[in-house]
Structure formats: structure tokens, C-alpha cells
Amino acid sequence: MALLEFAQGLGVTLRNMFRPPTTIKYPEQRRVLPERERGRHVLHRYENGLERCIGCYLCAGACPADCIYIEAAENTPENRVSAGERYARVYEIDMLRCIFCGFCEEACPTGAITLEPILDISDYSRGPMIYTKDMLLEPPRNLDDLAAEASHR
Numbered sequence: 409m410a411l412l413e414f415a416q417g418l419g420v421t422l423r424n425m426f427r428p429p430t431t432i433k434y435p436e437q438r439r440v441l442p443e444r445e446r447g448r449h450v451l452h453r454y455e456n457g458l459e460r461c462i463g464c465y466l467c468a469g470a471c472p473a474d475c476i477y478i479e480a481a482e483n484t485p486e487n488r489v490s491a492g493e494r495y496a497r498v499y500e501i502d503m504l505r506c507i508f509c510g511f512c513e514e515a516c517p518t519g520a521i522t523l524e525p526i527l528d529i530s531d532y533s534r535g536p537m538i539y540t541k542d543m544l545l546e547p548p549r550n551l552d553d554l555a556a557e558a559s560h561r
């Protein structure tokens with residue numbers, strides 16, 4: 409009896425040995441995620457480099473997990489950061505609380521925040537899981553990048 413079960417088990421092993429693997433060698437290999445996958449947040453800029461976020465708090469108000477913390481400040485002629493009256497001086501998301509619902513993206517009137525198909529979100533302690541504005545804000549694009557994008561349109 410035991411021999412029969414052993415042979416059956418071995419059969420399962422042999423059948424699967426010649427099937428293509430379903431796993432990948434992450435992080436060297438990455439799966440192509442659907443365009444609308446809701447992963448890590450990104451704060452965006454306009455093409456002229458100004459930040460899209462105007463510190464209106466609508467995303468924080470819409471967040472069901474209460475994980476967005478914002479401190480807004482006024483733009484001045486000497487220090488214009490965003491295209492509106494105010495900008496987010498502090499913008500933080502507690503990624504441990506986020507449920508990736510996308511309500512923040514829906515609520516944003518300027519398209520400042522989006523959830524991108526990026527799933528590399530982990531760490532060994534709680535502190536680094538609070539993503540700060542420096543981590544979330546996309547870098548300013550330089551003129552060469554803009555010219556290259558325009559030539560592909």
C-alpha cells in the first residue's frame with residue numbers, strides 16, 4: 409500500500425519536473441504588471457517642474473485608512489513650489505496602513521498623486537515604511553528627457 413502511494417507521489421514529481429516553471433528569479437526578473445495595477449504612490453510634477461500637489465488635503469480626507477499626513481505652506485514669489493497658492497511642505501504616506509484602494513488618486517483635483525504598477529514595498533522595520541515626500545515625488549525631468557518624449561509622440 410505504502411509502495412503504491414510512494415509511486416503515485418513520484419509520478420506527480422516526474423510530471424511536474426518537465427513543466428515550464430511558474431516562478432521567476434525576482435528581483436533580477438520582473439513580471440509585467442497590468443497598467444492599472446495599484447501599487448506604490450508617486451507624486452507628479454508639471455512639465456515645467458512645478459509640483460502638481462497644491463496641499464488641498466482632499467486625498468487625506470478621502471483616505472479610509474487615515475494614512476496620509478500633509479502640512480501645506482504658501483507659495484511665495486521667491487519660493488514657488490507648485491502651480492497653486494499652496495504646496496505640500498510635508499507629504500507622508502504610512503504604507504503599512506495603506507489598503508491601495510486608490511481613493512486618494514480619485515480625489516486629487518490636479519492629478520498629483522497616482523498609484524503606479526510598482527510592488528517593491530517592504531522593509532525590515534516600521535519607520536522606513538512611512539514614505540516621505542522625498543521618496544514619493546518624481547524627480548524633475550530635464551530638457552533632454554522632454555525633447556526625447558516629444559519626438560516619440
Ligand code: SF4
Pocket residue numbers: 467470471472473474475476501505506507508509510511512513523
Ligand atoms: S490608496 Fe487608499 S488607503 Fe492608500 S493612501 Fe490612497 S486612499 Fe489611503
Ligand code: SF4
Pocket residue numbers: 460461462463464465466467468478496515516517518519520521
Ligand atoms: S495630492 Fe492632490 S488631493 Fe492630495 S493634497 Fe495634493 S493636490 Fe490635494
